[in-house]
Amino acid sequence: MPEDFESLYWGVVRARTVEDLRASALALLKGVTRLHARMWDQFADKPAPSYENLRGTYEELWCNYRNKVLASTASGDAAYALHSALGAQNFLDEMAEDRGTPCFDLLKDFDAENLAPFRDAFLRAMEAYLKEYDRVGRKVERFETLEDLRVRYLGNVIL
Incomplete structure (x- = not known):
């Protein structure tokens, strides 16, 4: 889960205006995006350039x-x-x-x-x-x- 997921989630739920909802949803999305990037860096196999995979x-x-x-x-x-x-x-x-x-x-x-x-x-x-x-x-x-x-x-x- 993203850091501060619970507070980010409740920020979306408790938003009273469209502006608050947008800001809260954006904060939640940024948290999920940071989590994805961190997990990608940690777990994904990273390819290396090779003669074959650079072709063309x-x-x-x-x-x-x-x-x-x-x-x-x-x-x-x-x-x-x-x-x-x-x-x-x-x-x-x-x-x-x-x-x-x-x-x-x-x-x-x-x-x-x-x-x-x-x-x-x-x-x-x-x-x-x-x-x-x-x-x-x-x-x-x-x-x-x-x-x-x-x-x-x-x-x-x-x-």
Whole structure:
């Protein structure tokens, strides 16, 4: 049970206003979230990056987010940059949890009025992620043409 569960629970039950209910429910949710994080750290088997489990992940980060981040920050489009930041952050969080890669916090550098620090943080995260590839001996897959890519992933399938 979360610390102070009983008082948090009764805070929800005894709330007299919508504002009190929201505040009490949020406090209870935060307590449960802290408990989950503590138990996860204590009991979950944590994966380690490996040659196999990193396959294609850097390429996915590059293809799905790099150009979006660069384009949105260059044009000053804060909404597009935020959308890209959230997608990239979600991807990096998933890789950290499922593949054991380092954790990155891109959003701490996000400022809608000044997008350059976010762009730079994203590019640093990509460099660090690439070092994970190097560490496990994996090379980035690169294709000179779309035909090379098609053959690699679809073989002799004719489109």
